[in-house]
Amino acid sequence: MKDIPENITKQIRAFNRFYTGIIGALNSSVLNSPFSLAEARVLYEIKHTENATASEINLRLGLDPGYLSRIIRRFEHDELLLKERSPADGRAYNLKLTSRGEHVLSVLEKVSDQKVAEMLESMSGVDVNTLLQSMDALTSIFSGEPRGASVRPGKPGELGFVAAQHMEFYMKEYSLDASFEYYLFEGMTNFLKNRDSGTAGFWVADHNGTVVGSIAIDREDEKTAKLRWFLVHPEFQGQGIGRRLMDQAIEFCRLNLYHRIFLWTFSELRSARHLYELYGFSPTEEVRHEIWGREISEERWDFLLVDPEEDL
Structure with a gap:
């Protein structure tokens, strides 16, 4: 393991605390809805994952399997998703949002988009570009994927x-x-x-x-x-x-x-x-x-x- 200077680790931890505060503010729109942040993320992943299964969603989000099962059961009860047996694996079920589920997700995303727009409203174009480039650099570094253009x-x-x-x-x-x-x-x-x-x-x-x-x-x-x-x-x-x-x-x-x-x-x-x-x-x-x-x-x-x- 590399010997990382203490000032670097402290700076990263300070940024983490700062960014957690920003994320909390952005997610307040979701928390003001009937859905938890985890539930909103599950809705999003089901919508944007082809032939999504519970195990795939769990792998993406790192949720406790029991907690994820309870979320899926609630969504079924509220008619937000359908479960269909997977043709590739008879033991698994593909998850798909119903029209009602897609509407709920659409409302959540619109509110979240508005919250982000409000945050960016006071920024200059230069600051927004700097922010996007920094976010892309972080994504590239931590995911190991090259930056696109x-x-x-x-x-x-x-x-x-x-x-x-x-x-x-x-x-x-x-x-x-x-x-x-x-x-x-x-x-x-x-x-x-x-x-x-x-x-x-x-x-x-x-x-x-x-x-x-x-x-x-x-x-x-x-x-x-x-x-x-x-x-x-x-x-x-x-x-x-x-x-x-x-x-x-x-x-x-x-x-x-x-x-x-x-x-x-x-x-x-x-x-x-x-x-x-x-x-x-x-x-x-x-x-x-x-x-x-x-x-x-x-x-x-x-x-x-x-x-x-x-x-x-």
Whole structure:
């Protein structure tokens, strides 16, 4: 067992006491109803668990088996749930809420949602985003599950944030100098002109309001698209975000009837090069030169979206 400093354990225990108070305030709406907090949680789990059984609910909530049995009997008596013998195991019963049970749960959830909304009402948007990110980090740490992100079109202003992320990443990981910033903004200025015409697209991976990945498609000519600014934040790599960004970009190219896509990268970006290969890109050109403060071997990779005969 690790030797954890006493000040850390005290800080965590203090937070636990503070958070228990918040949870008590949020749960007061449930406690003002005819249902205990445990009963409300059982209703929720039955509703959101496919073919729920008493043993599954007990495993999720950690309730005493006898106490859970009494809750289920009460729900049956009050016509809040139905028990059906499980086709997979004749000794078990699947639990399902009746329409009355679903109505009761809906009322409880609406009241709880209102309580949360009241708590957030005085917070700024920045504070709410910070809260969501902190909650997600806690969930990820204690569950061992990776943090997720959704892919969506980029919003006005986010391209500048992507430029800052690229500068930070490439200066730190590959020792590029400040001239790389000029290259980024020069390309982004031209890109914005094409995006207004609908021939270019820009997407980000969004994690609770924070951009953690990006990709763009720019118009090179009528048949050719250029893939640009593909990056996934190191903390979010290995979760399939890069594939989802690539899928979005390639689908955009197909819808806009581009024949081919190309990109420029450099040889040290091994994980990105591997992903390009998986999607059917292949290296077609290599240029070794001094640029952005160091010697770099740039590579052009191409991907044909149509049969070679159609590309003539």
